[in-house]
Amino acid sequence: MGSTPGATQPISAAPTASQPDEGSSSCCNKSQDCCKVVGGGWKTPLDAMNSGTREQLLYIPAVMNKGLAGSDKKDYLATVDVDPNSPTFSQVVHRLMMPVEGDELHHMGWNACSSCFKKEGVSTHKYLVAPGVISGNIYFIDVKTDPRAPAFHKTITGAELAEKAGVGFPHTAHCAPDEIIMSFMSGSPSEGYPAEGNGYVSFNPQTLEINGRWERGDKKQSFGYDFWYQPRHNVMVSSEWGEPMCFAKGFNPADVEAGKYGEKLYVWDFKEHKIIQELPLGRGAIPLEVRFLHDPSRAEGFTCSALSSEIVRFFKKDGGEWATEVVGAVEPVAVEGWALPNMPGLITDFVISLDDRFLYLACWLHGDVRQYDITDTSNPKLVGQFFVGGSMKKGGPVRRTDNGPQPEALVVKGVEIQGGAQMVQLSLDGKRLYVSTSLFSSWDQQFYPAMMEKGAQLLQFDVNTEKGGLTLNENFLVDFGQEPYGPALCHEMRIPGGDCTSDIWL
Numbered sequence: 001m002g003s004t005p006g007a008t009q010p011i012s013a014a015p016t017a018s019q020p021d022e023g024s025s026s027c028c029n030k031s032q033d034c035c036k037v038v039g040g041g042w043k044t045p046l047d048a049m050n051s052g053t054r055e056q057l058l059y060i061p062a063v064m065n066k067g068l069a070g071s072d073k074k075d076y077l078a079t080v081d082v083d084p085n086s087p088t089f090s091q092v093v094h095r096l097m098m099p100v101e102g103d104e105l106h107h108m109g110w111n112a113c114s115s116c117f118k119k120e121g122v123s124t125h126k127y128l129v130a131p132g133v134i135s136g137n138i139y140f141i142d143v144k145t146d147p148r149a150p151a152f153h154k155t156i157t158g159a160e161l162a163e164k165a166g167v168g169f170p171h172t173a174h175c176a177p178d179e180i181i182m183s184f185m186s187g188s189p190s191e192g193y194p195a196e197g198n199g200y201v202s203f204n205p206q207t208l209e210i211n212g213r214w215e216r217g218d219k220k221q222s223f224g225y226d227f228w229y230q231p232r233h234n235v236m237v238s239s240e241w242g243e244p245m246c247f248a249k250g251f252n253p254a255d256v257e258a259g260k261y262g263e264k265l266y267v268w269d270f271k272e273h274k275i276i277q278e279l280p281l282g283r284g285a286i287p288l289e290v291r292f293l294h295d296p297s298r299a300e301g302f303t304c305s306a307l308s309s310e311i312v313r314f315f316k317k318d319g320g321e322w323a324t325e326v327v328g329a330v331e332p333v334a335v336e337g338w339a340l341p342n343m344p345g346l347i348t349d350f351v352i353s354l355d356d357r358f359l360y361l362a363c364w365l366h367g368d369v370r371q372y373d374i375t376d377t378s379n380p381k382l383v384g385q386f387f388v389g390g391s392m393k394k395g396g397p398v399r400r401t402d403n404g405p406q407p408e409a410l411v412v413k414g415v416e417i418q419g420g421a422q423m424v425q426l427s428l429d430g431k432r433l434y435v436s437t438s439l440f441s442s443w444d445q446q447f448y449p450a451m452m453e454k455g456a457q458l459l460q461f462d463v464n465t466e467k468g469g470l471t472l473n474e475n476f477l478v479d480f481g482q483e484p485y486g487p488a489l490c491h492e493m494r495i496p497g498g499d500c501t502s503d504i505w506l
Contacts (some may be wrong), residue, residue, distance in 0.1 A: 039122040041114030041498055045294035045505055048114070048498070049354035052428035055495045056083040057147055060436065060458060061105030062095070062480060062488035065134060067442030068248050070102040073485055077105070077130065077141060077150055080458065080478055082434075090460075090476045092483070094149050096141065103132025104441060107492045109173025109180070111140065112205055114503040115231075116177055122205065125497050127153055129180060131170035133440075134248070136161055136189070138170060138182070140208050147496050154208050162188035164210050165201045169193060169244045172226045174504065180205050181214055185224035186244040193244045198224030200273075217274035223262045228290045229270050231506050233299045235322075236268035237314060239287040250446040253340065256284040256307065265290070265303060265314060267322045279324050281305055281312060289349055289501075293356045293377075296505045300377060302350065304361055309345040311361070313377055328372065328380045330363055333404060337397040348439055349423045351500050353430040358383075358468070360424050360433055365391050365447065367407065367420030369435050369461070371468055383468025388435060388459060390420035391447065412459065412477045418451040419444065425493040426463075426500045433461040433470065438489035455481025456490045 042048035058080045064073035079094040098105070111127040112119075126144040131137070136158020143150045161167055167184035174181050180203040187197015198221055200214035223240035230236075240262030241247055246255045255261060263285045267277035281287055285305035292301035299316035311328035330345030345363035352359050352374070359372045359380060367390015372380035387407035391398050394406050410417040419437035426433055438444050438456035445452050460476040463469070480488040494502065 039116035039119035040124040041117045045354040048428050058082050059494045060490050065104040074098045075103045075105045096150050104134040106133045108494050110175045113175040129173040136168050195223050195243045219275040226290045228292050230292050232296045234270050236270045238266045239290050250442045261286050304347040304350050309347050334402045335398050351424045351426045362421035362424050364420045364422045369421040384470040386470045388421045389417040415479045417457050418454050419448045423492045430465050435459045436490045455487035
């Protein structure tokens with residue numbers, strides 16, 4: 001279910017960093033035809049919302065890796081048909097195998113996005129930038145030549161990145177007007193992946209070569225993870241997960257007490273590439289994803305702290321300094337039959353609609369996805385909620401001790417959903433929400449061991465954009481437990497042409 005084995009097209013090797021394919025978007029001089037290319041995307045987020053076409057495909061990594069232990073099977077990029085009028089709707093129609101085992105594909109970015117709108121010589125949304133967290137390899141994947149059959153364009157190996165920039169454990173890639181910026185959560189493998197080696201690397205968006213380290217100055221983050229920039233306010237805000245050699249092995253609460261997990265946001269002078277302010281969020285908060293509002297005139301955004309399960313608004317004060325306020329929280333639930341007496345929601349991802357009206361978040365342990373009206377950014381209102389699974393579902397080993405309700409196991413097309421709501425992606429028009437259920441292979445194995453045998457799933461919800469509300473599309477399910485190479489774990493989603501968590505407007 002959810003796959004078409006006949007469409008499988010394994011790739012045995014990827015081009016190396018010195019072997020870009022023909023038809024590259026590199027622009028070496030003004031006489032080249034490539035310089036006639038003008039950047040696409042959209043002029044404003046509302047243009048994207050109102051004029052963008054309905055998505056027909058979706059890209060999502062299928063992870064076969066098993067944390068630091070590795071795997072004898074390669075991860076791959078799955079192309080999913082999301083066109084309801086297509087005969088292969090809700091199926092994997094192509095699989096691009098990675099060239100080596102042990103990548104742990106996770107998050108993905110673009111070579112260029114709407115920040116390059118109308119820019120000469122730039123082909124926006126042509127290459128997915130897909131890093132392997134464990135291997136350190138960076139794959140540039142051509143999804144524009146044939147969107148239904150992505151192909152490798154170029155690879156930068158983890159060894160090259162370690163040698164030239166001293167980094168490992170890549171995470172977020174964002175396309176800026178003149179460069180690609182990627183966050184790294186550790187130093188090089190030869191040094192044991194030290195957290196203090198975290199930082200950022202700049203890549204040339206035409207040649208896709210390494211420019212060098214992006215950050216400057218003496219101040220450093222304690223740990224690395226996500227970031228979002230907003231040039232109109234000359235600012236970048238970044239977050240932190242934790243010590244790589246801790247989280248890569250799974251979650252140990254003692255590591256939180258030992259200070260090995262993140263608890264701050266960092267504010268950067270974007271032009272100078274320097275940290276100018278630290279915003280503490282509390283011991284063991286673990287702030288993960290960072291999202292500014294899409295409207296570039298507004299100097300505010302959100303992060304969600306995973307362990308404290310708080311919705312945190314960050315904003316620029318009248319005096320120019322930045323501040324935070326907790327504007328919402330998912331309260332822990334008293335339980336028995338679990339690792340701790342109180343189970344946090346564990347907010348692991350969120351997405352903001354392009355009109356900045358709704359925020360959708362995923363609680364991986366409680367298992368629900370939530371929709372908030374953020375018209376008043378200081379006072380989000382819960383307007384939609386749906387449980388897709390989680391650790392508290394009926395029939396499992398966990399029981400609530402506060403007499404609160406426990407959701408039924410969710411079954412779609414005869415398949416019981418494994419894990420909880422983890423990553424979320426929203427259609428440009430804000431009417432369809434996609435939800436995947438895998439976090440990170442070592443965490444999946446720890447908290448949802450059945451997922452390793454039954455695979456993760458991809459779901460779709462119809463969104464009420466007037467009053468709020470989420471309705472499961474029971475005709476849509478991609479079951480990665482039935483993939484031809486064995487059960488796989490699916491994580492972050494990308495939509496061809498850009499989406500609500502990739503594109504930045506200037």
